[in-house]
Amino acid sequence: MNAIRTPLRAAPAAGRLHLLVFRPPAEEVAPVCPLMRALDAMEEARAASYVSARDRIQYVTAHATLRALLAAYTGLEPGRLVLGRGEDPYGKPRLIDPPLPLHFNLSHSHGLIAIGVAAAPVGVDVQRVPSPEAVEMVLPRLHPQEREELRALPAAERTVAFARLWTRKEAYLKGLGTGLTRSPAADYLGDRDAPDRPHGWTVRNVPVQPGYAAAAALRHHPT
DSSP: OOHHHSOOSSSOOTEEEEEEEEEEOOOOGOOHHHTTTTSSSHHHHHHOOSSSSHHHHHHHHHHHHHHHHHHHHHHHHHGGGOEOOOOOTSSOOSSSSSSSSOOOEEEEEEEEEEEEEESSSSEEEEEEEOOOOHHHOOOOGHHHHHHHHHSSHHHHHHHHHHHHHHHHHHHHHHHOOOOGOOOSSSOOOOOOOOOOOOOOOEEEEEETTTEEEEEEEESSOOO
């Protein structure tokens, strides 16, 4: 965490991604109130809405760490950063009036957090490996070639392969700013070379602990 406390005051170099993947602290050693001071009113309200203390600590830790990282790049205090979605209330979160070009994305799921910051559009996603039943429910929504590849795998390998694919897909769609409003079948993000693979993006899985999958997507050029 020392790197976050040191002011950087420059966007990451073109083509570079500052990526953090980490677990939130355990409840008994993570008093939430000091972290809450960095959050804005909407974040505080969202944090307070969680019934589970574990989920609340995960949310607060994720958003406070994001603010600390953005503060290190901008030189502004974490609490002074204005985060929003612009004119589209369902659009991708962004830094309002940044002093330098910065893009970020955040994901948290079942005790694991991923944060990405770059000078170009970026998306990150982390998921727990789903059940075989959940995979079967989602398979029809995938690109035809992705479905073919997953169904060709032994059942014992399919859930992990699906989780890796789905995190790549979500990271890319989050990087685009569409999320799942864009059909998951529209783009190929499997393991083979295919014409439907997104152009102008690097999309890769990120090593994480067993039972989870994570991925990051980075556009090649800033916009």
